[in-house]
Amino acid sequence: MDKLQTAAVIILAAAAAARVIMFDTRGRTHRPLSAAIAYVTFVWLGSLAFCAAFGLAHLAVWLLIFGLALHTGAIIWAGGNISRIHPRKR
Incomplete structure (x- = not known):
């Protein structure tokens, strides 16, 4: 990862x-x-x-893969319906 990518990962994850x-x-259950x-x-x-902050790029890549796997699982579980993953109840 270059410096811009590393900064983006640090800021977004934090x-x-x-x-x-x-x-x-x-008030929540x-x-x-x-x-x-x-x-x-x-x-x-x-x-x-x-x-990402301490330059452990190899581990950061695996953590990004883990996050992608979680999101992929959520999409598959919802049958591809993105609105079921993050429902808006008002």
Whole structure:
């Protein structure tokens, strides 16, 4: 990865990890599966930012592949319907 790609990975992964950890849970029902997924996502994104920041490109690539595999699995599970992956309930 070049410097621009590394900076993009660090900024995007850190921003996403911060957003996951700062989720406001007041008034929400605790769901253990959702909490576990959020924890794994936070650890994955934090590890990705850490690896990219410290030049561990080989591990960062594997973490990116892991994230792609998670998204691919979600798309397959939803039958290709993207709106089922991130539903908007209002």
